[in-house]
Amino acid sequence: xxxxxxxxxxxxxxxxxxxxxxxxxxxxxxxxxxxxxxxxxxxxxxxxxxxxxxxxxxxxxxxxxxxxxxxxxxxxxxxxxxxxxxxxxxxxxxxxxxxxxxxxxxxxxxxxxxxxxxxxxxxxxxxxxxxxxxxxxxxxxxxxxxxxxxxxxxxxxxxxxxxxxxxxxxxxxxxxxxxxxxxxxxxxxxxxxxxxxxxxxxxxxxxxxxxxxxxxxxxxxxxxxxxxxxxxxxxxxxxxxxxxxxxxxxxxxxxxxxxxxxxxxxxxxxxxxxxxxxxxxxxxxxxxxxxxxxxxxxxxxxxxxxxxxxxxxxxxxxxxxxxxxxxxxxxxxxxxxxxxxxxxxxxxxxxxxxxxxxxxx
Amino acid sequence: xxxxxxxxxxxxxxxxxxxxxxxxxxxxxxxxxxxxxxxxxxxxxxxxxxxxxxxxxxxxxxxxxxxxxxxxxxxxxxxxxxxxxxxxxxxxxxxxxxxxxxxxxxxxxxxxxxxxxxxxxxxxxxxxxxxxxxxxxxxxxxxxxxxxxxxxxxxxxxxxxxxxxxxxxxxxxxxxxxxxxxxxxxxxxxxxxxxxxxxxxxxxxxxxxxxxxxxxxxxxxxxxxxxxxxxxxxxxxxxxxxxxxxxxxxxxxxxxxxxxxxxxxxxxxxxxxxxxxxxxxxxxxxxxxxxxxxxxxxxxxxxxxxxxxxxxxxxxxxxxxxxxxxxxxxxxxxxxxxxxxxxxxxxxxxxxxxxxxxxxx
Numbered sequence: 001x002x003x004x005x006x007x008x009x010x011x012x013x014x015x016x017x018x019x020x021x022x023x024x025x026x027x028x029x030x031x032x033x034x035x036x037x038x039x040x041x042x043x044x045x046x047x048x049x050x051x052x053x054x055x056x057x058x059x060x061x062x063x064x065x066x067x068x069x070x071x072x073x074x075x076x077x078x079x080x081x082x083x084x085x086x087x088x089x090x091x092x093x094x095x096x097x098x099x100x101x102x103x104x105x106x107x108x109x110x111x112x113x114x115x116x117x118x119x120x121x122x123x124x125x126x127x128x129x130x131x132x133x134x135x136x137x138x139x140x141x142x143x144x145x146x147x148x149x150x151x152x153x154x155x156x157x158x159x160x161x162x163x164x165x166x167x168x169x170x171x172x173x174x175x176x177x178x179x180x181x182x183x184x185x186x187x188x189x190x191x192x193x194x195x196x197x198x199x200x201x202x203x204x205x206x207x208x209x210x211x212x213x214x215x216x217x218x219x220x221x222x223x224x225x226x227x228x229x230x231x232x233x234x235x236x237x238x239x240x241x242x243x244x245x246x247x248x249x250x251x252x253x254x255x256x257x258x259x260x261x262x263x264x265x266x267x268x269x270x271x272x273x274x275x276x277x278x279x280x281x282x283x284x285x286x287x288x289x290x291x292x293x294x295x296x297x298x299x300x301x302x303x304x305x306x307x308x309x310x311x312x313x314x315x316x317x318x319x320x321x322x323x324x325x326x327x328x329x330x331x332x333x334x335x336x337x338x339x340x341x342x343x344x345x346x347x348x349x350x351x352x353x354x355x356x357x358x359x360x361x
Numbered sequence: 362x363x364x365x366x367x368x369x370x371x372x373x374x375x376x377x378x379x380x381x382x383x384x385x386x387x388x389x390x391x392x393x394x395x396x397x398x399x400x401x402x403x404x405x406x407x408x409x410x411x412x413x414x415x416x417x418x419x420x421x422x423x424x425x426x427x428x429x430x431x432x433x434x435x436x437x438x439x440x441x442x443x444x445x446x447x448x449x450x451x452x453x454x455x456x457x458x459x460x461x462x463x464x465x466x467x468x469x470x471x472x473x474x475x476x477x478x479x480x481x482x483x484x485x486x487x488x489x490x491x492x493x494x495x496x497x498x499x500x501x502x503x504x505x506x507x508x509x510x511x512x513x514x515x516x517x518x519x520x521x522x523x524x525x526x527x528x529x530x531x532x533x534x535x536x537x538x539x540x541x542x543x544x545x546x547x548x549x550x551x552x553x554x555x556x557x558x559x560x561x562x563x564x565x566x567x568x569x570x571x572x573x574x575x576x577x578x579x580x581x582x583x584x585x586x587x588x589x590x591x592x593x594x595x596x597x598x599x600x601x602x603x604x605x606x607x608x609x610x611x612x613x614x615x616x617x618x619x620x621x622x623x624x625x626x627x628x629x630x631x632x633x634x635x636x637x638x639x640x641x642x643x644x645x646x647x648x649x650x651x652x653x654x655x656x657x658x659x660x661x662x663x664x665x666x667x668x669x670x671x672x673x674x675x676x677x678x679x680x681x682x683x684x685x686x687x688x689x690x691x692x693x694x695x696x697x698x699x700x701x702x703x704x705x706x707x708x709x710x711x712x713x714x715x716x717x718x719x720x721x722x
């Protein structure tokens with residue numbers, strides 16, 4: 001299940017930096033977006049702000065969306081406040097949407113269905129509240145069963161949260177598919193679940209089962225897949241989220257890692273974490289390889305490429321940062337959004353072949 | 362809140378290995394235990410099986426407990442099945458206990474209060490269902506605030522789960538208190554919460570907040586404490602639980618670690634994990650120090666001692682294993698249960714002094 005024609009709530013924060021969910025859904029499923037709500041930027045076109053999403057209007061109020069043709073069928077919460085609580089000021093808009101007969105799509109940690117007011121209202125108006133971050137019941141403790149998959153398992157990891165791990169995974173899957181591979185994306189976060197229509201938000205899983213959730217995602221992939229690209233979460237060097245990241249690594253048991261970075265970021269994102277310096281890129285490569293070796297040293301899991309998020313830089317700056325990353329790590333590097341994911345696919349392709357030597361078509 | 366006079370359910374599994382909760386509560390709060398239920402060992406005394414707990418009878422059925430003087434006031438679930446589900450065969454005993462007016466103490470991942478049958482029955486009989494693993498509401502994402510505590514923060518870590526991290530922390534606190542320090546134990550698991558009456562079961566916390574829970578525990582400690590010993594969970598080299606462990610490390614931000622090990626254990630515990638070899642002890646020391654350095658390299662957090670769980674060994678074997686651990690790591694090592702925690706306290710004491718140089722009494 002995924003929204004088919006949604007108004008995206010991004011009040012006061014609609015941009016690439018703060019409205020990650022909104023921006024990614026507009027990038028990957030523009031046809032499913034009717035409009036964006038942000039009264040501070042009303043009257044503009046989404047593409048003026050994001051650089052993509054042409055034809056998607058930014059509106060001031062939900063009531064303005066009723067004149068759109070075709071009309072919207074859902075309200076999607078497009079901002080993810082840290083901690084995942086529901087901001088009080090969103091409540092009237094959500095209630096109005098329910099009364100207008102719109103389904104609600106939420107990726108918050110708090111569940112709308114557990115909110116008595118919204119649950120009751122949704123029942124009265126016959127609409128569905130989709131809490132995409134709610135984990136499935138019965139997740140197991142991970143036991144290494146991810147190794148049973150025949151496909152090559154790739155995981156995107158990062159120097160920080162919010163550097164592009166989801167986007168890099170999406171672009172890599174698209175590029176591999178374009179080359180004829182059966183490449184599957186495993187969604188681990190609320191945004192990608194709304195784009196793909198399935199997945200598990202691993203950061204919302206009880207911590208004993210976070211690796212188990214990653215294991216399930218890998219095992220649930222199409223058995224005929226050549227490559228499974230698992231979307232990374234958080235960062236091993238982010239003190240708030242490192243446990244999520246390590247659980248994902250030890251549950252999905254990737255055979256190769258793609259390291260995502262935002263070169264200008266020197267300390268951990270988000271205001272409260274600037275006491276943590278992001279280590280040099282070669283050190284970040286090594287510590288990820290070390291963490292995989294803790295449980296499977298004989299697999300010699302390696303970071304095989306670096307994806308630099310150069311959004312906002314000039315092309316010259318971007319090329320300089322990519323070269324820096326290559327020199328520092330000795331690995332191929334690119335920005336798959338600004339340039340292309342071809343380089344990443346070049347690195348993955350022979351490994352996918354090696355993973356299934358007998359079955360290669 | 363903690364149970365005052367409980368019957369402990371440990372059907373078929375009452376021993377040191379499988380009934381961890383039962384054994385630890387008998388070790389640290391024997392007066393709160395009226396009897397143990399295990400029909401396969403009925404008629405014996407707990408001390409015959411554990412080596413401690415003299416005078417606590419093992420009974421076959423709950424009905425036999427009514428003749429005890431004083432009578433029990435609670436049933437405590439003393440076995441923790443992996444995955445934390447409620448075994449079907451326990452249901453009749455729990456229902457019987459509720460009908461007898463006993464409160465229920467549970468450390469399972471599934472909550473008794475969410476079970477309609479038990480919730481209704483408890484209401485009818487006026488008894489309380491204590492789900493000690495249920496996390497408090499409103500936990501934050503960790504931001505490094507643990508560093509604001511004046512006390513020295515110690516964390517026990519392990520080569521595996523079920524090696525004695527809780528017990529070592531308890532013994533260390535007791536020894537430090539015996540030397541006049543204000544030493545506080547921070548409970549992170551269901552068993553210690555039932556012993557101490559407070560704490561957060563970090564493995565039951567949604568993974569985005571696992572480090573935040575550890576941070577809260579440290580910040581909630583008595584501000585006048587000299588030392589906070591945080592009970593460790595899981596292991597960085599356990600693929601099922603490593604995320605919990607890392608979250609705990611990066612949330613509690615200990616200044617020193619005590620590494621717990623069970624020397625005869627060569628692969629990870631529990632049947633499904635024997636594909637994971639436990640690395641040599643010196644490597645385990647290093648990887649814990651590395652993982653702390655990911656977020657706070659300048660703190661130079663070190664493993665300062667090794668606690669060997671030599672349960673079941675002869676004294677000669679135990680001494681040999683402890684010597685091996687010392688030689689391999691270059692660190693002081695002991696078994697604080699078989700011998701004493703004095704050595705551990707010797708290592709911690711000067712560090713506690715250094716942590717509060719001006720305030721030392």
